[in-house]
Amino acid sequence: MKQGIPMLKRLRLLVLLGCALGMLQADLLDIDSGWVPAVGKPGGPPTVVYFVTHDCPISNRLLPEVRRICDEYAVQKVRCLLAYVDPTLTAEAIREHQETYGTAQPAVLDSGHRLVKLAGATVTPEVALFDRTGDLAYRGRINNLYAKLGTPRRRPTEHDLREALDAVLAGRQVSMPRTQAVGCFIPELRRDRED
């Protein structure tokens, strides 16, 4: 009987279940496992949240680098999370996008922009790095591939996210804790979609 429930309904069911249990982050269900990531709370591993728009060319162009960073830092127990910010996306569309770009990291649909607000993200691709205490240690660009919209460098010359990760893992202060990411603006939620 349970198998007969379509995926979307199952997700909704989990959301309701989550709400019923008093989980405030119910809209952050991982699209595959139903797991609710605790972001910005003490006690967890350093966490990189990568804000994604599925049809933003800059966001997509940086996905291979995100994949590399996530793979390389996984050995140091860094957790990666892809946060899709377009509330109209379905779990199916997210899965398809991940397959297309070969990203195996956990993905959430940030339909209520809870993570967007928590991190203060304004564009995709922007990243937020939360340290073990749950503090926002870094927010901004992944690297400086794009100087501005329409002006990519041949290769990036500054690797801000990697430097921030190295600092957090070494227990150091991030030297540039905030940078300006270049990409597609995250649209404000329509009233009916706000929490």
Place this chain on the structure above:
Amino acid sequence: MRRLGSMTALAGLLALSSAVLLRAGGATIGGPVTFNGQIAKVVHQRCASCHRPGQAAPFSLLTYEDVSKRAALIRAVTESRYMPPWHAEPGYGKFKDERRLPDHEVELLAAWVAAGAPEGSGAAPPLPSFPEGWNLGEPDLEIAMEEPYTVPADGPDVYRNFPARVPTQEDRWVRAIEFKPLARTVVHHSLFAADTTGKAREYDAEDDIPGYAGMSGGIKGKISLRGWAVGGGPRIFPEEAPIRLPAGSDFIFESHFHPSGKPETEVSTVALYFSDEPATKEQITFQLPPAFGSGAGLDIAPGDSDYTISESLTLPAAIELHSVTPHAHYIGKEFKSWAELPDGGEVPLIWIKDWDFAWQDMYVFEERVVLPAGTTVRTRITYDNSAENPRNPSHPPKRVYWGTGSEDEMGSVVFHGLALDEAELPVIRDEISKLNKRHREQAKAYRERIKEQKKLASR
């Protein structure tokens, strides 16, 4: 309660800003700016030819949903003039198919976004209809890349050239050409040429990967058939001067790709439209400086943000200019071409203040520009080889010379035109040849000088 009051005031302010008076096409309009009211028309007319399914642009801009969720982005890119892509300075040369957004439409979009991107009452205007298949109809011949090429997911841009056999039994005259990429998100531009030397095919055979690398095709004596860049349409040549496509030659696609984050497979196709009649006039092509600047002595020191080259040609007889095509690589900064008439007058031809290699374009004059005998055509090109130039491919900057690689530079404006009187063609050609010959000699001396310089530097 106070909060509610301030919210009401804010709403009032937004309503006011959306009702801002705007001058549209010379007329002042009032009232709220809405998607259904004004914005849909602007977006459909200016953006949707590329921003629709199956086209080069990354997302569609057709419906209210499409446009409203990207409102802030649309405002930013139209105010910065990144979109629609058009790099010629307004008022300096008048060109066909100009993609520049008029100022009042930029203001209209900004006012709409400031007002919260309202949909407005009523229905949106119907979606425009776009032609299916080729814009110019059934072609006389289609030529496609012989093998698919896979553009990698990641890494620097790719410049690759693909020869494809021209299957005609006799020479044909091309009056128009249209381009269709398969992987629209990664093909940025493609220049077309016909090669009768067999060189392109030899280069292609050097490795197992389809095509061969390089930014400029690397073939001497190839016949240019112009090209296509994102946002561009079919190329239509002057009626009396179609371009010869030799039988059995190789058509070369000289293509520039942007990786998109995932591997993409490209098979480009061109549609060729032939003229029944051979050319009654021959196109005149000259470059300032000639040969993409190979004899212009390019030697740009690292850190130099304002390196300039210039060249001129005085016309022995009248010509009418049809188009101009500026060309440089990454650190090209500014292009300016103008004509000084014998009576002292000046005709602006093209001015690009912020050259962007990514947007190669041929600028076709709205009306052919007639330049009388005795006119001097001038071009000035500047380069920015500083570390502050984000387009600089070398980090830190290094000394830059002329060359075909992406870290080398080139620089010229290619002019296409016709003799006003075909009988004068030989004297015009003669004058162009003299300039070209001088540059060939300069190029030879330059190559020797640079070789010495590099040898000294390596010691």
